[in-house]
Amino acid sequence: QVQLQESGPGLVNPSQTLSLTCTVSGGSISNGGYYWSWIRQHPGKGLEWIGNIYFGGSTYYNPSLKSRVTISIDTSKNQFSLKLTYVTAADTAMYFCARLGEGPKSSSIDFWGQGTLVAVSS
Amino acid sequence: DIVMTQSPLFLPVTPGEPASISCRSSQSLLHANGYNYLDWYLQKPGQSPQLLIYLASNRASGVPDRFSGSGSGTDFTLKISRVEAEDVGVYYCMQSVQTPLTFGPGTKLEIK
Numbered sequence: 001q002v003q004l005q006e007s008g009p010g011l012v013n014p015s016q017t018l019s020l021t022c023t024v025s026g027g028s029i030s031n032g033g034y035y036w037s038w039i040r041q042h043p044g045k046g047l048e049w050i051g052n053i054y055f056g057g058s059t060y061y062n063p064s065l066k067s068r069v070t071i072s073i074d075t076s077k078n079q080f081s082l083k084l085t086y087v088t089a090a091d092t093a094m095y096f097c098a099r100l101g102e103g104p105k106s107s108s109i110d111f112w113g114q115g116t117l118v119a120v121s122s
Numbered sequence: 123d124i125v126m127t128q129s130p131l132f133l134p135v136t137p138g139e140p141a142s143i144s145c146r147s148s149q150s151l152l153h154a155n156g157y158n159y160l161d162w163y164l165q166k167p168g169q170s171p172q173l174l175i176y177l178a179s180n181r182a183s184g185v186p187d188r189f190s191g192s193g194s195g196t197d198f199t200l201k202i203s204r205v206e207a208e209d210v211g212v213y214y215c216m217q218s219v220q221t222p223l224t225f226g227p228g229t230k231l232e233i234k
Contacts, residue, residue, distance in 0.1 A: 047171065047214060049223040062222040063123075096170060100218075104153075105177065107218040108161045112170035 002026040004097045004113035012091075012120050018084040022097030022113060023077075030055045030075045035100040037109065038071060038082045040093040048093075052100060053080055087120045094118075124149045124217050126226035136234045141202040143229045145215035150195045151178075152219075159219035162191055162200045165228075166211040174213075175200060207233055 008020035022036070029036060035052035042048070051061040053071045061069050065084070073080040084091060095118055099111040125148040135141045151160045158178035163171040173182040175191035178198055188203040202209060210233055215226040 046228050047216070047225040049221075049225070052221075060221050064222070100223075104155050104157060107159055108173050108176040108182070109163070109171070109216075110173055110182070112172070115170055 002099060002111045004099065004111055006095060006097050006113045006116040008116060008118070010117060010119060012087055012118060013122050014088055014120055015086055018082070018087050018091060018118055018120070020082045020095055020097075020116065020118070021079050022081070023079050024099075025078070028075075029073065029078045029080065033102050033106070035060075035102055036071075036073065036080045037098045037100045039096045039098055039109075039112075041096070041115070042090075042093045050082065050084075050095075054102070089120050092118065092120045123222055124151075124220065124224050126215055126217060126224050128213075128215060128226035128229050131227060131229055133229055133231045134234045135202075135205045135231060137207060138204050141205050141209075141231060143200045143213055143215075143231075145193075145198040145200070145226050147196045147198075147217055150219075151198075151217050152195050158194050158198070159217055160191075160193070160198050161216045161218065162189075163214045163216060164209075164211050165214065166208075169211075171214060205231070205233070 003025045012018045037052045038050040068085045070083040094115040096115045097113040098109045129144045151158045160178045162175040165171040179191045212228040
């Protein structure tokens with residue numbers, strides 16, 4: 001059973017960089033067949049896809065965040081990471097990491113982390 | 123971006139009664155390969171979302187058969203044949219036919 005666990009600071013100062021890491025267990029991030037994703041949920045609101053990375057390093061970002069987002073992958077640690085620069089209060093949200101299928105018959109998010117709440121405040 | 127809409131946004135249901143949620147997309151989710159790239163997720167209170175239905179009509183592993191999905195193109199429906207207390211939460215549809223992936227606003231199901 002694949003498990004994902006987010007980690008990182010719960011509080012970030014405005015204009016600074018939000019950095020989160022997702023550790024994957026129960027399966028290798030290098031196996032292929034999946035995108036590794038970041039999704040966020042503003043308090044009491046819906047879900048917003050931030051972006052994906054494939055084990056080979058290919059990335060896909062939401063255009064609304066693209067100028068501030070970097071997703072990277074460390075296959076040796078079975079981890080992938082999110083960096084979001086120049087954060088504001090509008091970036092306060094629950095951040096989920098997740099696994100998204102890559103094939104034509106498996107394009108769904110089948111595993112999610114428990115989420116980590118990040119507040120942007122001074 | 124493909125805009126996803128859902129109705130109703132709030133759904134009070136009596137246990138044992140059926141429930142239905144509609145999801146519409148601003149563009150067709152039918153790929154040239156014949157698959158509709160529409161999923162349904164349930165986010166129970168205090169939990170991460172969980173996959174219920176993928177490719178519009180396929181139940182995910184472990185999902186009770188009282189859940190069913192249908193539709194094609196731009197109109198989709200999630201049906202619960204007999205609602206149980208454990209079905210409370212927010213139901214989201216999501217499209218993955220193109221990036222950015224986008225979600226519907228959610229439908230909150232509550233037990234009467």
